[in-house]
Amino acid sequence: AQSVAQPEDQVNVAEGNPLTVKCTYSVSGNPYLFWYVQYPNRGLQFLLKYITGDNLVKGSYGFEAEFNKSQTSFHLKKPSALVSDSALYFCAVRDMGGGSYIPTFGRGTSLIVHP
Amino acid sequence: NAGVTQTPKFQVLKTGQSMTLQCAQDMNHEYMSWYRQDPGMGLRLIHYSVGAGITDQGEVPNGYNVSRSTTEDFPLRLLSAAPSQTSVYFCASSTQGAAFYEQYFGPGTRLTVT
Numbered sequence: 001a002q003s004v005a006q007p008e009d010q011v012n013v014a015e016g017n018p019l020t021v022k023c024t025y026s027v028s029g030n031p032y033l034f035w036y037v038q039y040p041n042r043g044l045q046f047l048l049k050y051i052t053g054d055n056l057v058k059g060s061y062g063f064e065a066e067f068n069k070s071q072t073s074f075h076l077k078k079p080s081a082l083v084s085d086s087a088l089y090f091c092a093v094r095d096m097g098g099g100s101y102i103p104t105f106g107r108g109t110s111l112i113v114h115p
Numbered sequence: 116n117a118g119v120t121q122t123p124k125f126q127v128l129k130t131g132q133s134m135t136l137q138c139a140q141d142m143n144h145e146y147m148s149w150y151r152q153d154p155g156m157g158l159r160l161i162h163y164s165v166g167a168g169i170t171d172q173g174e175v176p177n178g179y180n181v182s183r184s185t186t187e188d189f190p191l192r193l194l195s196a197a198p199s200q201t202s203v204y205f206c207a208s209s210t211q212g213a214a215f216y217e218q219y220f221g222p223g224t225r226l227t228v229t
Binding site: 009032034036041042043044045046049090094101102103104105106107108 | 148150156
């Protein structure tokens, strides 16, 4: 079975400061990991993914995420937050060992960047 | 290339009514999914399809039906609407090719059942 947890409902950060949005996962095999962003009244947009290879993945809008197999984590990061980064962020996992066709999503983390 | 489209954008139903939420994609994706989004619950998978003629249940399938007669279309039917089905519904598609299951989402349908 595959599952993902986003332990923070909300993250607050000042503009210009680094941000981290946390994600941990559970799978029986190897994971495919994804981050999506949702702006108000919009559908989800893909940010980045980890399939294999380098543990540091770079994505859209200056975001990056670090895959840590020992800690089963895939935290989303950005060196310098912008007010326009304020949105709802979702982590998702697909278990390549479990035979699932569709990823499971976390509950989402609301990121608020203060001017 | 329109991506994933959903209609209608908004809908109000009375308890017991039925309706169909439409979803279409023009990217020739094999996989399509329906999710509902509720506050504090994230995205929950209702039904999904891995190709035309093939569908399966997700986490919360009760009260919903789907069919996939073409690659492009994946409608979601509410059989007898209930207030518990008030939610925002998202359709998504993906391919098993180089994109490795990265999903493309539609803009959503906001459904209210009174």
